[in-house]
Amino acid sequence: MITEVLAQALADSFRDLHIEIAATDVQMERPAAREHGDWSSNVALVMSKRLERNPRELATELAKIVESQGLNVIKEIEVAGPGFINFYLSPQWLHDVLIDVLTQGEHNYARPTVGDGASINLEFVSANPTGPLHAGGGRWGAYGDSLARIFRRCGYRTFTEYYVNDRGIQTELFGASLVARRDGGELPEDGYAGEYVAEWAREMPDEAEPVAWGQERALKDVQDSLASMNVTFDHWASEKALVESGAMEEVVDLLRDSGWVDDRDGATWLRTSEFGDEKDRVLIKSDGEPTYFVPDIAYHNQKFDRGELVIDVLGADHHGYVPRMAAAMKMLGHPSDRYEAIIGQNVTLVRNGEEIKLSKRTGTMVEVSELIEAVGPDVARFAYLLQSIDTRQTIDIDVLSSEANENPVYYVQYAHARIAAVSREATNRGISRRPVDAMDVTVLQHERELEILRCLSTLPEIVEFAARDRAPHRVATWIRELAAAFHGFYHDCPVLRSDVAAEIQQARLWLVETARIGFAIGLDLLGITAPEEM
RNA sequence: GCCCUCGUAGCUCAGGGGAUAGAGCAGUGGCCUCCGGAGCCAUGAGCGCAGGUUCGAAUCCUGCCGAGGGCGCCA
Numbered sequence: 001m002i003t004e005v006l007a008q009a010l011a012d013s014f015r016d017l018h019i020e021i022a023a024t025d026v027q028m029e030r031p032a033a034r035e036h037g038d039w040s041s042n043v044a045l046v047m048s049k050r051l052e053r054n055p056r057e058l059a060t061e062l063a064k065i066v067e068s069q070g071l072n073v074i075k076e077i078e079v080a081g082p083g084f085i086n087f088y089l090s091p092q093w094l095h096d097v098l099i100d101v102l103t104q105g106e107h108n109y110a111r112p113t114v115g116d117g118a119s120i121n122l123e124f125v126s127a128n129p130t131g132p133l134h135a136g137g138g139r140w141g142a143y144g145d146s147l148a149r150i151f152r153r154c155g156y157r158t159f160t161e162y163y164v165n166d167r168g169i170q171t172e173l174f175g176a177s178l179v180a181r182r183d184g185g186e187l188p189e190d191g192y193a194g195e196y197v198a199e200w201a202r203e204m205p206d207e208a209e210p211v212a213w214g215q216e217r218a219l220k221d222v223q224d225s226l227a228s229m230n231v232t233f234d235h236w237a238s239e240k241a242l243v244e245s246g247a248m249e250e251v252v253d254l255l256r257d258s259g260w261v262d263d264r265d266g267a268t269w270l271r272t273s274e275f276g277d278e279k280d281r282v283l284i285k286s287d288g289e290p291t292y293f294v295p296d297i298a299y300h301n302q303k304f305d306r307g308e309l310v311i312d313v314l315g316a317d318h319h320g321y322v323p324r325m326a327a328a329m330k331m332l333g334h335p336s337d338r339y340e341a342i343i344g345q346n347v348t349l350v351r352n353g354e355e356i357k358l359s360k361r362t363g364t365m366v367e368v369s370e371l372i373e374a375v376g377p378d379v380a381r382f383a384y385l386l387q388s389i390d391t392r393q394t395i396d397i398d399v400l401s402s403e404a405n406e407n408p409v410y411y412v413q414y415a416h417a418r419i420a421a422v423s424r425e426a427t428n429r430g431i432s433r434r435p436v437d438a439m440d441v442t443v444l445q446h447e448r449e450l451e452i453l454r455c456l457s458t459l460p461e462i463v464e465f466a467a468r469d470r471a472p473h474r475v476a477t478w479i480r481e482l483a484a485a486f487h488g489f490y491h492d493c494p495v496l497r498s499d500v501a502a503e504i505q506q507a508r509l510w511l512v513e514t515a516r517i518g519f520a521i522g523l524d525l526l527g528i529t530a531p532e533e534m
Numbered sequence: 535g536c537c538c539u540c541g542u543a544g545c546u547c548a549g550g551g552g553a554u555a556g557a558g559c560a561g562u563g564g565c566c567u568c569c570g571g572a573g574c575c576a577u578g579a580g581c582g583c584a585g586g587u588u589c590g591a592a593u594c595c596u597g598c599c600g601a602g603g604g605c606g607c608c609a
Contacts, residue, residue: 081553267607285607292609320604414572425569496569
């Protein structure tokens, strides 16, 4: 990596000043403005205080020494602003990027090793099987699935799960609601009122056991919806199976052994407040029934068998639940850095310019399946993934549908389709790529050509940061930049036109191939298709 | 009242303590003589407010204002 070369050069020049500094402590950054060079270091600013030196003077001295080292990638060094050292490089470093991308290929380029085989258990969506998945739930699906792809690319062994709450009060209420709709009876208090309940009730066979049938019907619906947006799971964990296995009793015993369980007021409590929770939580109610918290603890405890790091993706409406679960995990002996909850902000659904409040009473909702039907999985996923999980998202199904053609995902996919079109046209014209080592990369000097390589050079760190920050939207943002770079290139730099010199044509064909690799990697991480034509 | 997240261009959003804060959409004006115009180029406008830390703050800290969410022996 070029940054390592430059950082080392700076570290070496410190040595000339009899100051020891590790190359890894020298920060290299891309200047925001192109006029400030290809790479820049703030090391003089950072060190000036410790050395009690004027930062500009220090920078000037360092620059002079680096210059005398005579690295041939460096075209020019300048000291700018308060003491930045700016490097202007020959395009050679970008030519190296091209070779890197081609030799490593789609499979190996931008495959950071930070995961190093560590395992992650990632749970997301886990909506109750009491109805179709609403469009808000789609956000967790897109996010979790993409995050899993990013983790895997970074070398984490990743296991994804959906926790199915297929027992308990909610499923019973749902079953009762189905019966009420079928028989024309009154809906139970807090029952499910959505239109789908009546629809499904008509489907329900007379001999079916309503609770089990309803729960299966809903789960099937959720699974189909997620599959239609290309979201799959390694494991659908059944709460019912968990409870029937005796896991609740086991985990309560474990907690009792840990000494954090109290019996008071006729109930059984877990002293979670001693681990940062606001208050203690009831495990077993005074009527003898366990709260929902118990199977949840048992489930989370078991997930540690399927991953060293257990991550939950939760909606903001569940964030208050995190401290108690974190407390329980600590009590069960799982170190606090092994359990992580990612809190995503909720989705606001809008239709006809009006916010749709999810309501059990009125039963209004926008279903994921409806969204996918209207705009397709790629538009939906890109819309979900373009935005940071920390910000509230508004999904306006009308806007998404009507503006589908201007959707940013097409901008990206169109670039990929153009690449495929170049290949097809090359075949038509009888033009083929000669071996990489027969190519003269140095003919790539056009700013549009270099911009593609500059963009590709950032992909490895983009992937790594996306994993570290649990932020798939970084990949989405990046791939738009690559698309912009490619469209610009495509506009200004003909590849197959007859007036293009043979060696330039060869180099551009290979450049197009690197862009294809970039799109393939990025789109795969987002779980979006890479079309050959549109 | 306490806790969590967020407040950036007319709208939807990016922005790992760095220099002149960027995209898309919407607006305006340009660009099809051979690879796909779902494209390219140009153009206007912005960090909620007030302090603090720092050589340097949209970014970190505090307070205020605003938005959403959470504070059950519900799930």
